[in-house]
Amino acid sequence: MKILVIGSGGREHALVWKLAQSLRTEVLYCAPGNGGIADETLASNGGKVSCVDIKADDLEGLLEFVRAHPVDLTVVGPDNPLSMGIVDLFEEHGFKIWGPNAKAAQFEASKAFSQAFMERHDIPTARSGVFTSPSEALEFAASLNGRCAVKADGLALGKGVLMTNDMPGAEKAIHALMTEKAFGSAGNQVVIQEKLEGIEISMHVLCDGKTLLPFETSQDHKRALDGDKGLNTGGMGTYSPAPFLGSDQMDGIRQSILDPWLDGCLKESIDFRGMLYPGLMLTTEGPKVLEFNARFGDPETQVYLMRMQNDLPSLLLACVEGRLDEHHLEWSPQAATCVVMASGGYPEAYLKGKVISGIHAAESHPSVKVFHAGTLLADDHQLRSNGGRVLGVTALGESLEDATHRAYDAVSKIHFETCHFRRDIAAKAL
Ligand code: AMP
Ligand code: GLY
Numbered sequence: 001m002k003i004l005v006i007g008s009g010g011r012e013h014a015l016v017w018k019l020a021q022s023l024r025t026e027v028l029y030c031a032p033g034n035g036g037i038a039d040e041t042l043a044s045n046g047g048k049v050s051c052v053d054i055k056a057d058d059l060e061g062l063l064e065f066v067r068a069h070p071v072d073l074t075v076v077g078p079d080n081p082l083s084m085g086i087v088d089l090f091e092e093h094g095f096k097i098w099g100p101n102a103k104a105a106q107f108e109a110s111k112a113f114s115q116a117f118m119e120r121h122d123i124p125t126a127r128s129g130v131f132t133s134p135s136e137a138l139e140f141a142a143s144l145n146g147r148c149a150v151k152a153d154g155l156a157l158g159k160g161v162l163m164t165n166d167m168p169g170a171e172k173a174i175h176a177l178m179t180e181k182a183f184g185s186a187g188n189q190v191v192i193q194e195k196l197e198g199i200e201i202s203m204h205v206l207c208d209g210k211t212l213l214p215f216e217t218s219q220d221h222k223r224a225l226d227g228d229k230g231l232n233t234g235g236m237g238t239y240s241p242a243p244f245l246g247s248d249q250m251d252g253i254r255q256s257i258l259d260p261w262l263d264g265c266l267k268e269s270i271d272f273r274g275m276l277y278p279g280l281m282l283t284t285e286g287p288k289v290l291e292f293n294a295r296f297g298d299p300e301t302q303v304y305l306m307r308m309q310n311d312l313p314s315l316l317l318a319c320v321e322g323r324l325d326e327h328h329l330e331w332s333p334q335a336a337t338c339v340v341m342a343s344g345g346y347p348e349a350y351l352k353g354k355v356i357s358g359i360h361a362a363e364s365h366p367s368v369k370v371f372h373a374g375t376l377l378a379d380d381h382q383l384r385s386n387g388g389r390v391l392g393v394t395a396l397g398e399s400l401e402d403a404t405h406r407a408y409d410a411v412s413k414i415h416f417e418t419c420h421f422r423r424d425i426a427a428k429a430l
Pocket of ligand 1 (some may be wrong): 125149194197279291313
């Protein structure tokens, strides 16, 4: 198969790395890719992955590329092209593409849409309201005594959620999103939810419009600093499996959340083919949905694909063609941990262009893989930091403890100026 992956982060590096291992993959492109992606080699023929300089949101440019190059399957990493309708566009022109169409991608692109959908289909979630007027938003926040999650409706790179504990905090958050437009037009409408307490987990469920294939569990660390302090980020580290859910609870989630979600999609003619990624809070009243994403998580993908035993091109193609019922997922019994090394300051302002060293030494252990998120092979041939999240250092181990030690051992070998990482990834599970 000839495959194009769209995106440039750690998630896309993990997708490319896994797709490159398949003997079915003959040619692999990534647009635009990054310094690590360009270094991957195909298992089938020793060819290199080709990074093509087209941005993930340049839909016309990407269409032109697949017209000019024979591509059997395009795989979309980030949310933005999905909500812009890249799947609809490619399908109109007869190209196979993995990911939800624009209507289905609304689960992520609009928190207000998701919230209303959950209410229509009795899916357990936080008490919430949707507001375009700051004064009404304040009134609702007051009814929750200011203990809320204030969320920009639209896409904001995982950062458009402000948690508050009292009314002064809620006022500040509502003002920042709705008046100062800290996340631009994403804040024209806000969703305010009651603040739920409990353990948060990430679920990933592959869906071809009629069959659901839930992945094993994982847990992300959204806050920038140890002990879940600091601002929300895109994700500072993950591990899988997460030990908080037994098979009974997984069955419960299927019955209370996933089956009603799929029934709702069928009733509303939403043909969801791609990855449903609900963020769940395990509360004392049972699991509740915090949000839906409609793509692979980053950095969840890094730990999932280290553990996945399936042939990824076959699985994604089956998803596009509505044949997921022919597949079941196979996982390594090993655990995986991913530690994100970020630029100091992220998710606020940070410096780029710092020379990165030690990746080779970090990868000297066969169970360690360093996924590049924000890196660039600069003109001077040095690998330099080029984003907020720079690397996802990922390791497998016989136990979660082994995987985590191994990941941190690898982290200790890597250096770049201003580097920041959390030192407590997976600590909650150990
Ligand atoms: P979201 O993008 O909606 O997942 O929100 C980002 C992060 O904010 C989540 O991963 C949670 O850690 C936190 N969060 C969001 N909504 C809530 C809520 N209702 N209660 C508690 N924490 C929340
Ligand atoms: N892991 C967070 C995200 O992908 O949104």
